[in-house]
Amino acid sequence: MKKHLIPAILVVLLCACSAKLYEPTTANVSPGTTLEDLQKGKQIMFEKCGNCHGMPRPSRYTKEKWVSILDKMAPKSKITNDQKNLIYQYVTSVPK
Ligand code: HEC
Numbered sequence: 452m453k454k455h456l457i458p459a460i461l462v463v464l465l466c467a468c469s470a471k472l473y474e475p476t477t478a479n480v481s482p483g484t485t486l487e488d489l490q491k492g493k494q495i496m497f498e499k500c501g502n503c504h505g506m507p508r509p510s511r512y513t514k515e516k517w518v519s520i521l522d523k524m525a526p527k528s529k530i531t532n533d534q535k536n537l538i539y540q541y542v543t544s545v546p547k
Contacts, residue, residue, distance in 0.1 A: 472497065473509050479544040492541025499528040500538070509545035517542050 475489035500507060512520060517539060525535045 471508075472506055473545050475541065475544055479546065481544065484540045484544065488537055489541045489544050492537035492539070495530065495534045496538045496541060499530055499534070500524065503527070507542075509542040510547055512542070514543045 472493065475486060475493065477486055479489060480486050497506070507520075521535050521539055525532075530538070
């Protein structure tokens with residue numbers, strides 16, 4: 452009984468955490484970007500930006516603030532310019 456319970460609890464906890472990160476849909480796509488780009492941006496942020504601190508919440512900052520944040524964080528997370536742009540597209544597509 453206990454053997455089965457522990458993995459089940461872990462799965463629930465993991466799902467609860469990743470569900471918090473905003474999931475883009477076609478409704479969030481604006482001219483100049485695609486749903487695929489937004490999903491890539493989310494994935495890159497998920498892989499590169501949560502190691503030093505908690506996952507940043509896209510809706511927390513303005514577009515202008517995201518530019519300066521990403522300028523500062525890109526060297527820290529060793530991402531390419533393309534990856535940085537994809538994260539920018541993703542975080543600024545969130546409905547406020
Ligand atoms: C090597 C560690 C490291 C990585 C990787 C990293 N950060 Fe940070 N981040 C920090 C530190 C340290 C701070 C707090 C001090 C500062 O603002 O420089 C911070 C602060 C922040 C803040 C708060 C800024 C504010 O003004 O409130 C945001 C948002 C953020 N990071 C986003 C990101 C994003 C997005 C990525 C991925 C591209 C990322 N971080 C990757 C270390 C990191």
